[in-house]
Amino acid sequence: MADSIRKIVVVGGGTAGWMAASALSKVFGTQKYSLTLIESDEIGTVGVGEATIPTIQEFNKLLELDENEFMKATNASFKLGIRFVDWKRQGSDYFHPFGVYGVDMNVNFTHYWMRYHLAGGNGDFGLFNPQTIAARMNRFGRMSEINPKAPNVNYAFHFDASLYAKFLRRYSEARGVVRQEGKIIGVSQHPESGDIASVTLESGQTIAGDLFIDCSGFRGLLIEQTLKTGYEDWSQWLPCNRAVAVPCDKISGITPYTMSTAREAGWQWRIPLQHRTGNGYVFCESHLSEDKAMDLILQRLDGKPQGQPRVIRFTTGHRKKQWNRNVIAMGLASGFLEPLESTSIYLVQEAIMKLIRFFPRDRITDSLRNSFNAEMFFAYDDVKDFLIAHYKVTEREDTPFWAYCKHMDIPDSLKARLESFAQHNLSLVKPNELFKEASWFAVLAGQGLMPKSYHPVADLMPEDEFRWRMDRVREGTAGLANSMPGHEAYITKACYSPALVKA
Numbered sequence: 001m002a003d004s005i006r007k008i009v010v011v012g013g014g015t016a017g018w019m020a021a022s023a024l025s026k027v028f029g030t031q032k033y034s035l036t037l038i039e040s041d042e043i044g045t046v047g048v049g050e051a052t053i054p055t056i057q058e059f060n061k062l063l064e065l066d067e068n069e070f071m072k073a074t075n076a077s078f079k080l081g082i083r084f085v086d087w088k089r090q091g092s093d094y095f096h097p098f099g100v101y102g103v104d105m106n107v108n109f110t111h112y113w114m115r116y117h118l119a120g121g122n123g124d125f126g127l128f129n130p131q132t133i134a135a136r137m138n139r140f141g142r143m144s145e146i147n148p149k150a151p152n153v154n155y156a157f158h159f160d161a162s163l164y165a166k167f168l169r170r171y172s173e174a175r176g177v178v179r180q181e182g183k184i185i186g187v188s189q190h191p192e193s194g195d196i197a198s199v200t201l202e203s204g205q206t207i208a209g210d211l212f213i214d215c216s217g218f219r220g221l222l223i224e225q226t227l228k229t230g231y232e233d234w235s236q237w238l239p240c241n242r243a244v245a246v247p248c249d250k251i252s253g254i255t256p257y258t259m260s261t262a263r264e265a266g267w268q269w270r271i272p273l274q275h276r277t278g279n280g281y282v283f284c285e286s287h288l289s290e291d292k293a294m295d296l297i298l299q300r301l302d303g304k305p306q307g308q309p310r311v312i313r314f315t316t317g318h319r320k321k322q323w324n325r326n327v328i329a330m331g332l333a334s335g336f337l338e339p340l341e342s343t344s345i346y347l348v349q350e351a352i353m354k355l356i357r358f359f360p361r362d363r364i365t366d367s368l369r370n371s372f373n374a375e376m377f378f379a380y381d382d383v384k385d386f387l388i389a390h391y392k393v394t395e396r397e398d399t400p401f402w403a404y405c406k407h408m409d410i411p412d413s414l415k416a417r418l419e420s421f422a423q424h425n426l427s428l429v430k431p432n433e434l435f436k437e438a439s440w441f442a443v444l445a446g447q448g449l450m451p452k453s454y455h456p457v458a459d460l461m462p463e464d465e466f467r468w469r470m471d472r473v474r475e476g477t478a479g480l481a482n483s484m485p486g487h488e489a490y491i492t493k494a495c496y497s498p499a500l501v502k503a
Contacts, residue, residue, distance in 0.1 A: 005360050006033055009209035011184065011199065011222055013039030015050065015161050016331025016348045017215035018168035019059070021177045023352045026063055028359075030176030036207060037172070038199065040183045050164065050278075051079060051258045051271050051342040052156040054098050055434075059349050063171065071495035073167040074159035075274040078140045078256050078487060080131040082341065086262040087447055089395040094446030095257070096341075097131035098154035100438045102473050107455045109473075110441045114425055114454035116470050125445065127474055129438075131155075133481035140256040141484035150480055156342070158258065158271045158278075180207065187226045195326040196222055211326050211364070213355075214333045223319055223329040230320040232335075237388045237410060238316040239401075240266045240338055244293045245280040245310050249303030256487040258342060264288065265401040268300060269339065274497050276306060282338050287401040314338075322376045323369045328355055335380060340390060343383045346434065350379045382433045385414040386443070393418070393447040418449065425451035 008024060010017050021037045060070060070076070081097035088094070102109030113125050126132035130153050134140060143150045173179060186200035198208040199222075214222040223229050235241060251272055259270035266283030281297045288296075294309040318335025322328065329335075330351045337343055354375050358368045392410055396402035410418075417440075420426045427440035445451075461469070484490070 004362050005210045005364070007209045008033055008035050008211050008213065009199070009207060010035070010037040010213045010215055012215035012217060012331075012333070013037060013169070013179075014165050014215060014217070014331065015168075015345060016333075017213075018165045018172060019345075019348050020213050020215060020330055020352055020355075021172040022063055022168045022175075023059070023356070025172050025175035025177050027356055035172075035177045036180055036209070037177055038180045038182060038184060038201070038207065041181065042183065050161040050345060051082075051158050051269075051339065052345050053342050053434075054154045054156045055346050055349060056156055059352075065171075068495040070167065071157065071159070071491075072497045074157075074163040075276075075497045075500070076157045076159035076495070077254050077272055077274060077491060079156040079158050079258060079342075080135045080140065080153075080256045082258045082260055083135065083255075084260050084262075084390075084443075084446060087260070087267075087390060087394060087396075089448075090398065092447075094442070095126055095129075095132045095135060096439060096442040096446065097126075097129045097135070098156060099129060099131050100436075101125060101441070102128045102477075105458075105461075105469070107457045108425075108437050110437065111425055111454040111458040112461075112466070112470070114451060115458045115466070118454075121470070125441075128477055130477050130480040133478060134484050135255070135257045137481065138253055138255060138487050139481060139484035140487040140490050143480075146483050150483070153480065155256075158273055160273055160275075180205075184221060187222065189226070193325070194227075196226065209326075211328070211360075214327050214329045215331050217332045218314060218336070220319065220329060220333040222327045223322075223324060223333055227324050227327060229324045229329075231315070232317045232320055233315055234317040234384060235315060237384070237408065238338060238391070239284045239286075239404065240282045241314055241316070242285045242290060242293065243280050243282045243312040243314070243338075244290065244297050245278070245312060246297060246301070246308065247276045247278055247306045248301040249306065250274070250276050251302045253486075254488045254491065260340065262396070262402075263296070264399045265293075267340065268297065270302070274491065275500055277301075277303060280339075282340070284401055287399070318377070318380045321369075321373055322351065323372045326364055328372070334376070337380065337383050337387060340387050341383070341435075343434070347379060347383070351376060378432070379434070381413075382430075382435070385411060385417065386435045386439070388414055389418065389440075389443060390447070393444055393449045395448055418444070421451060422449055423452055425454045 010021050083095050085093050105112055143153050182201035184199045185202050188197045190197050196212050198206050200206050254272045261268045265288035269280045271278035281293050283293050290311050297309055314336045319329055322334045331348050354372050358372045391405040394406050417428045420428050421444055429437055
């Protein structure tokens with residue numbers, strides 16, 4: 001074990017590797033630390049069109065990125081949330097927005113909406129969320145530019161993952177990160193501690209390190225193939241284990257949201273970018289063959305395919321230790337939760353920020369490793385229960401896959417949450433959880449689990465005042481959305497890719 005941490009080696013590039021390299025080079029610099037990233041052009045990455053959540057803005061701020069320049073470089077579009085089609089039942093349609101419903105009124109606004117709804121008010125709770133209304137109209141605009149006095153409207157991005165990795169590579173190399181091209185063919189461990197001492201490339205070159213960040217994808221070259229860390233398998237709750245991905249020509253009118261459509265054995269994503277549309281079918285291989293899934297995705301594209309579908313095989317879950325000895329796994333090397341709620345990059349970001357928080361001044365200790373692992377396990381577990389709820393809370397039993405999902409056993413933590421929500425509109429959200437009350441309400445109510453009751457504080461407001469307030473909130477929400485320009489028009493004005501202009 002090294003007495004001090006000075007040589008940091010990132011194994012693997014792609015989104016995870018270059019995110020780690022860019023953040024560490026920004027925070028720590030390369031004067032006291034050497035930062036080397038090893039990747040092979042031959043191996044490539046899993047990267048397809050990526051959808052994100054608003055937490056990525058914090059990462060961009062850490063790097064001090066210009067948002068428009070970042071979007072131009074990655075052919076990005078804006079994202080206000082996710083539209084879910086056919087999840088409750090075939091023909092259903094709801095929106096999971098970034099942001100809250102209504103305004104702060106002593107208790108969560110959804111309790112007031114429940115009073116409003118149960119008294120005969122409009123059952124469309126999306127009318128009280130600006131992201132939902134704007135998404136329905138294909139509108140987007142930054143409130144800081146349109147009306148700085150207006151409430152903030154949360155948003156994220158869709159971008160080309162390969163272009164994002166290249167963008168962060170340029171950023172990292174400008175700050176002293178050394179990229180080493182080559183395949184790793186050997187790994188050396190310290191005979192006493194078992195820590196990774198060095199890796200050997202196909203060229204014969206040896207690269208030593210004190211701390212290794214494993215971004216080698218599903219294979220987990222260091223964390224699993226070398227250290228035999230083990231894997232926590234969540235397939236019984238999240239049975240999808242395959243995806244076929246293929247881009248197609250861009251759609252007419254770039255939508256400011258990700259589309260998720262439930263299919264016979266899983267679900268299909270649609271991610272709109274400036275230059276193309278990303279598509280994929282996430283499915284359970286025991287209910288649908290890979291060949292059939294490829295045929296179906298090609299039949300269901302909105303534009304001409306740009307190549308043949310690519311198969312991605314995975315097992316949902318995570319490593320039993322994400323920091324083992326002197327290796328920290330990030331991205332697909334650390335685990336995989338299907339992209340249903342666009343959390344893949346968020347989990348990479350969480351790992352990076354926790355590494356920065358627990359970064360050793362001198363030597364790595366069990367205390368640092370245990371703290372990192374406990375917080376990362378919490379992050380994965382938090383997302384896991386939210387994803388399971390999408391499959392469990394459904395009326396669908398029209399295929400064997402959906403019959404299994406509807407009737408499958410679920411974790412006790414999720415059982416308690418669903419029961420509390422169904423009875424009292426309380427989703428039992430803990431302070432550090434990613435998905436807050438508004439997200440749980442959007443998904444659970446959107447999929448048909450409408451609470452029977454609500455918080456008694458919502459009944460204290462006199463009826464006339466209550467009706468007046470609800471009308472004002474609804475009008476204000478609509479006004480906020482209506483103030484935005486068209487999404488594609490806004491992109492063209494603010495952040496259209498110069499590469500597309502040349503084309």
